[in-house]
Amino acid sequence: MRPLTPVTPRARAVLGVSFFVLFVAVWAAVTFGGLVPKIFLADPLQMLRSGWVLMTEMDFAHDIGMTMWRVIGGFLIAAALALPLGVMMGAYKPVEAFFEPFVSFARYLPASAFIPLLILWAGIGEAQKLALIFIGSFFQLVLMIAVTVGNTRRDLVEAAYTLGSSDSSLVRRVLIPGAAPEIAETLRMVLGWAWTYVIVAELIGASSGIGHMITDSQALLATDQIIFGIIVIGLIGLASDLLFKWANRRLFPWAQLGR
């Protein structure tokens, strides 16, 4: 194979699907074939059956809805605050010098380690879940947005000044629109991380949500339900990712050119 040579879209789709098929086939082989006892790993059919039961009899849709609400809520709060702060840090170096060291430190604080504190401060209600997602995504977003804005091509900045831009219009008309596609990519990526935080938040002290269902299933050794829950998370993640990519392409057609 020659490195970096592109594949046709058709071949790409076939290859992508075939790994899923292979994955399920191996899973089916080891479970149906008896290589792995049922108590450790349910087989694919069992997983689908209990998924059906979860959806039809145990109102799992409500859990999914709760989890999605928490992810989207916490993420939107984080993004709403991170966007202006990140842009300010990227554009104005004193602002960056003021916040950057703390944010760099804070982003390495493991969000899940805050759970005991957050339960103490915010109880085990929704506020605690949102706060955890906020902590997990806010600092990452701020830093990546600041870097993106700070990396604006200097010659574009100079061109804008020679066309009569003021400092504030430079931020509005050059720094923000120029950084927008990459900021949207950052949001897409960090939303994916937010999904891992929400499940952690729900594993401890939750009465609803996908993570809650998974903890409940653990007590019953219901690996079929656990796997179903994990797959649902994966599918929602994939769907939101595709949605984000589609929206970015629609919003920033110019950024797709020459790729």
Place this chain on the structure above:
Amino acid sequence: MNKSILQVRGVERRFDTTLALQATDIDIAENDFVTILGPSGCGKSTLLRIVAGLDVQTAGEVLLDGQRISGPGADRGMVFQSYTLFPWLTVLDNVCFGLRERGLPSEQQLDIAHGFLAKVGLKGFANHYPKQLSGGMQQRTALARALANKPRMLLMDEPFGALDHQTRELMQELLLGIWEAERKTVLFVTHDIDEAVFMGTRVVVMSARPGRIKLDHTVPLAHPRHYSVKTTAPFSELKAELTEAVREEVLAAQAASAALA
């Protein structure tokens, strides 16, 4: 000679300890097309950037219409060597950029922008994005964008330097044609001697670093100029003299860097 609109008075630029530009004086007359020639690293771009207000001199001052320059502004339009169209704006919106900054009503913006796009031969490309254009077309758009702003003078920093030879020659003719029609005052930096003679009403040669003005000649060629002027005797004579002058400086620059190594 017309009255001078730009005066460079004792402008010097130091970077830490190295002197990039020696105290330089130059006057640019209204409607002149002044080309600045010199070996790379001689400080010609530095001088242009100081006039643009994008760099700050360590001594001296620059006056435009008698006013001291203290930063970049719309009165000095600039075309850069790199492609500096805003990639998120269409060709038309790029040309409108400065007009919008001035707060012109959008009808008027579009009117002016379409006019200048026609002048640079890009009528049918108003709704293209920069990445869909060739390098030459991008630089034509950048020229339209600078001119649409009606600057007092146009500063050009090797604007055709990244283009292939054939495109570059066509761009020279295009710019010269526009200049002959409008007589906008131009300060044009290049290291291409043919370009400097063909385009300029006046050629200035700068020495190797630290840069200073070494030669200052009026170009004895009438306007309008046809590209065939490049094969005439007066052209060749001036070119020969400038080639000699620039060559000395390139050799001096090489000797200087060899001495450092």
